[in-house]
Amino acid sequence: xxxxxxxxxxxxxxxxxxxxxxxxxxxxxxxxxxxxxxxxxxxxxxxxxxxxxxxxxxxxxxxxxxxxxxxxxxxxxxxxxxxxxxxxxxxxxxxxxxxxxxxxxxxxxxxxxxxxxxxxxxxxxxxxxxxxxxxxxxxxxxxxxxxxxxxxxxxxxxxx
Numbered sequence: 001x002x003x004x005x006x007x008x009x010x011x012x013x014x015x016x017x018x019x020x021x022x023x024x025x026x027x028x029x030x031x032x033x034x035x036x037x038x039x040x041x042x043x044x045x046x047x048x049x050x051x052x053x054x055x056x057x058x059x060x061x062x063x064x065x066x067x068x069x070x071x072x073x074x075x076x077x078x079x080x081x082x083x084x085x086x087x088x089x090x091x092x093x094x095x096x097x098x099x100x101x102x103x104x105x106x107x108x109x110x111x112x113x114x115x116x117x118x119x120x121x122x123x124x125x126x127x128x129x130x131x132x133x134x135x136x137x138x139x140x141x142x143x144x145x146x147x148x149x150x151x152x153x154x155x156x157x158x159x160x
């Protein structure tokens with residue numbers, strides 16, 4: 001079901017394009033009772049992304065990464081985040097991008113990957129859609145040390 005006939009965008013203003021894009025928008029929304037209501041929202045556009053959870057059933061393990069995340073830190077979290085390998089799509093397909101991210105961050109070159117779902121992570125303010133994958137890994141699939149790309153400011157560490 002389309003909601004296009006229930007939204008009338010009146011004004012979009014760029015607030016920042018420093019690292020990602022932050023906009024403020026004024027629009028009219030036609031409520032369920034048919035009345036139009038003016039609303040204002042800020043949207044943060046950082047692009048779409050993909051994530052993968054490599055697993056090994058025989059060893060009962062998964063491969064994760066440790067990374068510093070400033071937004072978590074400034075919100076009171078004083079440790080590295082434990083995360084699945086992930087990255088922005090940067091105009092690549094989710095499958096292509098997640099293979100490269102998995103190798104960069106974990107050091108594993110994965111074989112078959114399986115998409116399990118996609119979801120908007122914080123749809124009240126962030127435009128990002130995240131594609132979730134799983135992939136079985138074996139120890140002999142390790143082709144590098146992992147740790148992310150230092151040139152991009154990443155300081156992730158492989159963790160199993």
